[in-house]
Amino acid sequence: MGGIGGCIALIVVGAILTFASDWQMDGVNLDVVGLIMMGAGLLGLGVYASVMRRRRAAALPIVDETRDRT
Template sequence: MRLGLFIMMIAAGAVLTFATDWELEAVDLDLVGLILMAVGFLGTAVYTSVLRRRRIVVPPVAPTTTHDRHGLL
């Protein structure tokens, strides 16, 4: 699952909750939309925290110089 999937879940949940007025007998679409948004927000938070831990910051390496026998480069 990538970040785009979680963002699509948030968008789909928002559409179901706020932009539709469909009525189904067995399913409350407002609740389904809220659940999709909650899962999308939770997934985004978990994904970004895991991604932040994977990044490894490597300090720059100082250039090394070599000297020959006489002390000159």
């Protein structure tokens, strides 16, 4: 999964596992799995925002103000 949609999907599925499910599995704590998924989604959003900020800054045109416009 990549991008904003994948990160939001991780957060949503993690929240459902943690707060809205009452499933029981032997040897697996679904609350912890949900928290890990939400954390990974938040971390992914942070990384994605950082990368997009750098790309946007690199794509800005460089304006030379010292050039004579006559």
